[in-house]
Amino acid sequence: MTRISVKVDGTTYEDEVEPRLLLIHYLRDRLGLTGTPIGCDTSNCGACTVDLDGETVKSCSVLAVQADSGEVTTVQGLARDGEWHPLQKAFHERHALQCGYCTPGMIMAARDLLRENPAPDPQEVREALEGNLCRCTGYQNIVRAVLAASGQEATT
Template identity: 75%
Template sequence: MRITVTVDGTTYTDEVEPRQLLVYYLRETLGKTGTVVGCDTSNCGACTIHLDGHSVKSCSVLAVQADGAEVTTIEGLARDGELHPVQRAFHDNHALQCGFCTPGMIMQTLDLLADDPDPDEHAVRHGLEGNLCRCTGYQNIVRAVRDAADRMRPGAGPAAERLADDSRQMVGGE
C-alpha cells in the first residue's frame, strides 16, 4: 500500500506492506533509528513517538494507519543544533544509564508536560508509567522531567521558549 506521512517536518511517500509496524517503517525505511524497538508488545515504551501531536507506542501502530499523519521522532526535537529543553534536562540530570529507554521517555515527557506543565513527583511517575527503564531507579528521570518543566516555562530564555512553543504545537497545545 502507498502511504504519505510527514516525519519530523519532511513528507515521505512509500510503498509499505499492510502489516508493517510504524516502528519498522521509521527505522528501516526512513532511517529514524532513535525510535528503538524494545519489546514489540507495547509494554516498554521505548518506541514512543508523537502521532498527530500525541504520544503513541509505534510498535502498536501499523504504518498504513499513519497515512496522512504528522509524526515526530526523537530526531525531530532538536532545532538548529540545539537540544530541546527536555533532551537537555535529561542530559544535565543524568536521567539515563544505557540510554535505550531515553528516546521514548523524552517523547512521553513532552506529552506529559503538555497536559501538566508543572507536575509533582507523583504526576511524573504516573505520566511515565507506560515507559520502562531497566537501569535506573527513576529518581534522575523524575528530576529531569521536573527540570524540563522549569526550562519550558515562559521567561526561561528565548531559545528555550522557542523550543517549548514548538513542543506545544507538536502536541496540539496553544
C-alpha cells in the same frame, strides 16, 4: 501494497508499504530513523514511543498505514537550530540515563505530559511515565530531569 504519505520530523515521505508493516519498522528500516529503538515489541516498555498527530503512541502497536496522511515526530525531530529540546538538555544535565535505551521513549512521554500539564508534581510525572520502563531502574533522575525541564527544582 498500500500507498501512504507521512510527514516525519518535518519531511514528507510518499511510500508503498505492506499493510502489515509496523510504524516502528517503517521509521527505522525504511526511513533510517534509528533514534527510536525497539524494546519489548509487546507494547509494554514504551521505548518506541513517538508522537502521531500530537499524541504519544507506541510505534510497535501502530501500522504504518494507520499513520497515512498523519504527522510523526520522533526524538530525532525535537532539536531546533542545533539546540537540544529542554527535555534533552535536562536528561543530559541530570544524568537521567544510564544505558540510554529507554531515553527516546521517556523524552517523548515526558514531552506529552508537559504539553498537557506544564507544572506536574513528582507523582504526576511518575504516573505519566508508567508506560515507559527503565531497566537500569534510573527512575529517580528521570523524574528529576522532567521536573527540571518544567522549570521546577526537584525536592525528592
